[in-house]
Amino acid sequence: MPRPVVMLRGRAAPEKRLQHQIRRALEMLGFDVTSTSQPQRAMMTAGIPDLYARHPRWKLRLWIEVKTPRGRVRPAQAAWIEAERAAGGHAIVARSLGDVLTALRELGAPIETHTGR
Secondary structure, X not given: OOOOOOOEOXXXXXXXXXXXXXXXXHHHOOOEEEEOOOHHHHHOOOOOOOEEEEEOOOOEEEEEEEOOOOOOOOHHHHHHHHHHHHOOOOEEEEXXXXXXXXXXXXXXXXXXXXXXX
């Protein structure tokens, strides 16, 4: 059963804040982003990552498991990510927005770094 979002002083838990930051940045880059960490998750495959992002023009797809810097990846999550990679897909564990941007650059996304490269 999924755990509820823990609210701290009126704010979402750190992982949810990071997920929202990643989602907003991806949408600004033109990605379609689907969240799988909603209540319907109980009916989904165990270990499925939190976000699925696809960019139709760049022809890129990426599954993203969002974790805080100290968050642990569960065995089912690690197995799902490994199975996706073995099938030729792209899936990462992101502990920051920078992790997502780095992965997208490695996949060929035309995203400039802060140094302009």
